[in-house]
Amino acid sequence: MPGGVAFSGSWETCYRVNLWSRIASRVLWRIHEFPYASEQHLYDAAKALDWPRYFTVERTLRVNVAAAGSPLRSLEFATLRIKDAVCDRFREALGRRPDVERASPDVRIHAYLEKDRGALYLDTSGEPLFKRGWRAQQAEAPLRENLAAGIVMLTGWQPSEPLLDPMCGGATLLVEAAAIARARAPGAKRSFGFEKLSSFDARLWQRLKDERAAEPPNPQIFGSDTDPEALKAARRNLAAAGVERWVKLEQADVLERAAPASTGVMVMNPPYGERMGSLEDLASFYPKLGDALKKRFAGWRCYIFTADLRLPKLIRLAPSARTPLWNGALECRLYEFRMVAGRPTRGSRP
Numbered sequence: 001m002p003g004g005v006a007f008s009g010s011w012e013t014c015y016r017v018n019l020w021s022r023i024a025s026r027v028l029w030r031i032h033e034f035p036y037a038s039e040q041h042l043y044d045a046a047k048a049l050d051w052p053r054y055f056t057v058e059r060t061l062r063v064n065v066a067a068a069g070s071p072l073r074s075l076e077f078a079t080l081r082i083k084d085a086v087c088d089r090f091r092e093a094l095g096r097r098p099d100v101e102r103a104s105p106d107v108r109i110h111a112y113l114e115k116d117r118g119a120l121y122l123d124t125s126g127e128p129l130f131k132r133g134w135r136a137q138q139a140e141a142p143l144r145e146n147l148a149a150g151i152v153m154l155t156g157w158q159p160s161e162p163l164l165d166p167m168c169g170g171a172t173l174l175v176e177a178a179a180i181a182r183a184r185a186p187g188a189k190r191s192f193g194f195e196k197l198s199s200f201d202a203r204l205w206q207r208l209k210d211e212r213a214a215e216p217p218n219p220q221i222f223g224s225d226t227d228p229e230a231l232k233a234a235r236r237n238l239a240a241a242g243v244e245r246w247v248k249l250e251q252a253d254v255l256e257r258a259a260p261a262s263t264g265v266m267v268m269n270p271p272y273g274e275r276m277g278s279l280e281d282l283a284s285f286y287p288k289l290g291d292a293l294k295k296r297f298a299g300w301r302c303y304i305f306t307a308d309l310r311l312p313k314l315i316r317l318a319p320s321a322r323t324p325l326w327n328g329a330l331e332c333r334l335y336e337f338r339m340v341a342g343r344p345t346r347g348s349r350p
């Protein structure tokens with residue numbers, strides 16, 4: 001479905017996906033689907049569920065409603081009606097109702113409303129999955145962790161190949177690449193929504209967390225940036241994620257630095273827009289970047305992630321692939337340039 005995938009499975013599958021998915025934002029458990037045409041129908045559909053079976057009255061609660069093509073005028077009112085239905089069901093069963101907590105609720109209920117059908121979900125993730133629990137310091141314009149992991153995966157990088165991010169900022173791409181190479185579970189340092197549900201199986205969860213993969217090989221991962229503050233943040237983030245020994249950082253300008261190996265994968269996310277680089281600055285930067293790649297990165301596959309759709313023209317290299325991606329609401333591309341003997345070829349993807 002747009003923006004998501006659906007699957008079915010046991011709780012073990014649910015726990016594993018939460019623990020191991022590097023690219024998902026949330027794993028939602030669909031508990032009810034129903035037709036509707038009014039707020040009252042939403043109330044009735046939500047009231048029909050045996051909520052005290054799913055979680056105890058001591059848990060705090062939050063309801064989120066998202067809609068596409070819904071005839072309802074106020075999603076706020078729809079949210080309120082669903083929350084009322086859940087609380088009324090508790091009150092009828094136990095004489096008490098759970099409290100609402102907006103910032104960090106124990107239990108999140110999501111409703112998705114289409115034109116005439118709705119669905120209710122319990123959120124098994126809790127905090128979104130891009131929050132891995134390692135980000136110690138915000139550098140400027142960091143990528144979300146799940147987007148960064150997705151970009152690394154789309155490059156087709158194998159941990160046996162060298163990887164370089166020469167505009168590494170706070171090192172999101174480098175942390176995610178190192179975690180992939182070292183088979184680190186992205187969710188190992190955080191808690192999850194499913195731990196707050198009555199179905200929670202603590203022994204199963206502990207067993208899944210204790211599973212160890214075979215000792216993975218040592219990757220060769222490199223990062224650089226011109227900004228010493230960004231490098232400081234990068235060092236802290238790499239250390240917090242426990243992967244600093246796999247990543248070599250240095251202060252360098254991408255236009256001048258040498259390749260750290262004769263072949264490899266370069267991946268980067270240049271500044272874009274008002275926050276970091278003006279459009280004029282970037283228009284003069286891209287041709288120089290193209291020259292630097294031609295001169296010093298023959299033999300490398302280079303990937304540039306940007307919202308600046310002028311890039312392929314201005315860099316004066318022919319991309320061999322362009323993958324559309326969304327960074328929040330911003331439409332972006334991941335451009336692939338295969339650098340061969342000083343010029344790119346239009347090759348097929350790995």
Ligand SMILES: C[S@@+](CC[C@H](N)C(=O)[O-])C[C@H]1O[C@@H](n2cnc3c(N)ncnc32)[C@H](O)[C@@H]1O
Nearest residue numbers: 142143167169170171172225226227253254269
């Ligand atoms: C958008 S940020 C990268 C964010 C990073 N991908 C992350 O998620 O943390 C762009 C970075 O490029 C760096 N930069 C700008 N011009 C550079 C240059 N000529 N050489 C190397 N780094 C540069 C900036 O200091 C900034 O840290």
